[in-house]
Amino acid sequence: MATRKGKTIFLEKKPRIIANAAAVGKKEGEGPLGKEFDLVFSDDKLGLPSWEKAESELLKRAVEKALLNAATEKNEVDAIFSGDLLDQCIGSSFGLRSLKIPVCGLYGACSTMALSLCTASLAIETGGFDCCVAATCSHFCSAEKQFRYPLEYGGQRTPTAQWTVTGAGAAVLKNSKKSASPYIDKIHLGTICDLGITDANNMGAAMAPAAKKTITDFLCDTGTSPSDYDMILTGDLGKVGSDLLKELMLREEGIDLSSVHNDCGLLIFDREAQDVHAGGSGCGCSASVLCSYILNRFRNGFFKKVLFVATGALMSPVSSLQGESIPGIAHAVLIKSDNN
Amino acid sequence: MATRKGKTIFLEKKPRIIANAAAVGKKEGEGPLGKEFDLVFSDDKLGLPSWEKAESELLKRAVEKALLNAATEKNEVDAIFSGDLLDQCIGSSFGLRSLKIPVCGLYGACSTMALSLCTASLAIETGGFDCCVAATCSHFCSAEKQFRYPLEYGGQRTPTAQWTVTGAGAAVLKNSKKSASPYIDKIHLGTICDLGITDANNMGAAMAPAAKKTITDFLCDTGTSPSDYDMILTGDLGKVGSDLLKELMLREEGIDLSSVHNDCGLLIFDREAQDVHAGGSGCGCSASVLCSYILNRFRNGFFKKVLFVATGALMSPVSSLQGESIPGIAHAVLIKSDNN
Numbered sequence: 001m002a003t004r005k006g007k008t009i010f011l012e013k014k015p016r017i018i019a020n021a022a023a024v025g026k027k028e029g030e031g032p033l034g035k036e037f038d039l040v041f042s043d044d045k046l047g048l049p050s051w052e053k054a055e056s057e058l059l060k061r062a063v064e065k066a067l068l069n070a071a072t073e074k075n076e077v078d079a080i081f082s083g084d085l086l087d088q089c090i091g092s093s094f095g096l097r098s099l100k101i102p103v104c105g106l107y108g109a110c111s112t113m114a115l116s117l118c119t120a121s122l123a124i125e126t127g128g129f130d131c132c133v134a135a136t137c138s139h140f141c142s143a144e145k146q147f148r149y150p151l152e153y154g155g156q157r158t159p160t161a162q163w164t165v166t167g168a169g170a171a172v173l174k175n176s177k178k179s180a181s182p183y184i185d186k187i188h189l190g191t192i193c194d195l196g197i198t199d200a201n202n203m204g205a206a207m208a209p210a211a212k213k214t215i216t217d218f219l220c221d222t223g224t225s226p227s228d229y230d231m232i233l234t235g236d237l238g239k240v241g242s243d244l245l246k247e248l249m250l251r252e253e254g255i256d257l258s259s260v261h262n263d264c265g266l267l268i269f270d271r272e273a274q275d276v277h278a279g280g281s282g283c284g285c286s287a288s289v290l291c292s293y294i295l296n297r298f299r300n301g302f303f304k305k306v307l308f309v310a311t312g313a314l315m316s317p318v319s320s321l322q323g324e325s326i327p328g329i330a331h332a333v334l335i336k337s338d339n340n
Numbered sequence: 341m342a343t344r345k346g347k348t349i350f351l352e353k354k355p356r357i358i359a360n361a362a363a364v365g366k367k368e369g370e371g372p373l374g375k376e377f378d379l380v381f382s383d384d385k386l387g388l389p390s391w392e393k394a395e396s397e398l399l400k401r402a403v404e405k406a407l408l409n410a411a412t413e414k415n416e417v418d419a420i421f422s423g424d425l426l427d428q429c430i431g432s433s434f435g436l437r438s439l440k441i442p443v444c445g446l447y448g449a450c451s452t453m454a455l456s457l458c459t460a461s462l463a464i465e466t467g468g469f470d471c472c473v474a475a476t477c478s479h480f481c482s483a484e485k486q487f488r489y490p491l492e493y494g495g496q497r498t499p500t501a502q503w504t505v506t507g508a509g510a511a512v513l514k515n516s517k518k519s520a521s522p523y524i525d526k527i528h529l530g531t532i533c534d535l536g537i538t539d540a541n542n543m544g545a546a547m548a549p550a551a552k553k554t555i556t557d558f559l560c561d562t563g564t565s566p567s568d569y570d571m572i573l574t575g576d577l578g579k580v581g582s583d584l585l586k587e588l589m590l591r592e593e594g595i596d597l598s599s600v601h602n603d604c605g606l607l608i609f610d611r612e613a614q615d616v617h618a619g620g621s622g623c624g625c626s627a628s629v630l631c632s633y634i635l636n637r638f639r640n641g642f643f644k645k646v647l648f649v650a651t652g653a654l655m656s657p658v659s660s661l662q663g664e665s666i667p668g669i670a671h672a673v674l675i676k677s678d679n680n
Binding site: 089102317 | 343349390392423427430432436444445446447449455459463466469529531534655657658667
């Protein structure tokens with residue numbers, strides 16, 4: 001049975017991530033993690049007639065590849081936990097439609113990969129689910145069109161803006177004690193934080209306070225400090241949000257993250273060479289980085305303990321047009337490995 | 341520990357619904373269930389400057405009223421499971437922002453009330469969560485604006501169209517053996533079904549196959565038949581979808597639902613007198629009916645066993661404009677009571 005300290009859930013079954021896969025677009029494939037991804041598509045439309053259909057296809061491909069890597073058939077999966085950034089989460093619904101697997105739809109904006117791991121872990125922890133998939137996706141073009149400007153307009157981007165990742169990640173979780181795979185040790189559902197940031201081109205600043213709260217609460221609940229982790233990995237704060245997080249943590253909590261912190265939005269692109277301003281973002285950012293580079297390093301013994309904290313900005317174009325500030329949320333999972 | 345038969349999860353802890361509340365708009369208050377609702381607002385904007393803000397406020401009021409009915413403080417709630425129909429689920433994010441409770445964001449379109457009960461039940465079943473809230477909301481005006489036409493345009497509605505409910509429902513679930521409250525006995529996450537319906541003004545027809553699949557699978561997994569239930573209650577199939585469901589069940593599965601089936605979309609409005617065509621719809625439809633009329637009848641001993649099957653149409657305006665058909669999903673929870 002799971003137990004709780006503060007807001008952190010200590011899992012008993014500790015579901016294993018028996019396999020993972022990431023599917024990304026051309027730009028992501030040309031970035032520093034290019035060789036880590038399972039699938040890189042040179043055509044951002046994947047041969048399909050719309051960006052939205054391409055986003056769905058990316059998710060489907062990532063899930064199918066993860067299941068292949070897990071040597072697991074679709075009918076062995078008890079449920080998929082997934083969501084995305086598109087209105088009414090059509091990236092997920094259409095991407096998963098043909099798989100004939102029960103679906104738990106999620107919405108956590110860019111925090112979705114952590115949220116899907118949290119909920120899939122809870123399902124397995126009950127004993128009622130044996131094998132679950134956690135997955136999410138995003139697409140630069142569908143996100144720009146929906147959240148910002150028509151792509152053809154070629155709008156100038158501000159220095160604080162981030163570049164939505166075209167990518168999807170999927171992790172296969174299983175109730176298994178035997179596997180040498182990394183496992184989910186603890187989960188932590190975040191609380192919405194809103195410090196009044198209204199600049200929709202500065203998501204990093206809007207999400208940093210939520211990351212700070214979740215990391216601080218998690219360290220407190222578990223009686224640990226940053227040096228206990230190989231990495232504290234945020235989702236997609238980018239350069240602005242990452243700097244802000246470290247400054248807030250140091251100044252307000254006296255916690256120095258500098259030696260262990262990294263951010264998926266900083267890892268996935270070469271910010272200068274690839275002209276992505278403050279870094280990567282989108283559900284697919286933390287999903288594709290976690291489900292390739294990070295989990296691969298668990299499998300080869302390089303990592304043993306990573307706190308994965310994906311952050312989400314819970315606004316919409318409508319809420320921003322109505323003058324609302326941007327609520328942030330950060331969900332966390334502690335991933336561990338017994339490998340030596 | 342929970343167990344599984346087929347796709348149905350047999351819960352061990354059987355979380356109690358210790359309290360519930362529904363908050364609705366004027367039209368819903370004037371309908372057949374008017375006296376059942378906790379809060380009826382004559383101003384559909386609740387004094388706020390936008391319909392979206394009003395929708396968020398409805399959700400917040402329903403959650404706060406449910407907690408009041410449960411004599412439970414906000415800081416006693418371990419997590420809220422919620423989502424809605426608005427782009428990026430801003431109904432929930434902004435509605436829950438001030439509560440300072442961990443949030444698990446969901447997307448299930450009009451199936452959200454069942455999905456939130458499923459996920460909240462799983463959380464409690466792990467032992468790591470003691471008290472959770474399951475909630476959702478919708479608003480006629482924000483939905484019309486987003487999914488159909490500007491309200492001011494006064495577009496003619498087709499006979500198969502349904503009327504989005506302005507309403508929110510919230511249920512407080514607790515890990516408790518002692519209470520005389522109704523409890524969640526079993527849960528069932530649905531599988532996406534898409535039979536190629538493309539008419540976004542006929543959601544009932546798009547969702548009926550998903551309801552059929554979930555109900556058929558549930559009855560098979562549990563070895564039960566319709567006569568074992570006081571009611572099999574679908575979310576918001578309305579008149580067209582309900583008739584279709586009963587016909588499909590009888591013709592293709594040989595199961596006669598006619599004596600026990602009802603639908604929240606048929607219960608909430610007087611279809612003729614209130615001019616709502618095929619009936620009510622929206623996340624708030626099944627949420628406000630379940631969290632008032634239905635659960636109240638458990639509390640006074642009238643109901644002992646209801647299978648609640650909320651259905652969702654997982655399309656968006658963009659997917660429909662791109663010529664996509666409408667995928668449906670139906671999640672189910674079996675609610676029982678030991679009251680005599």
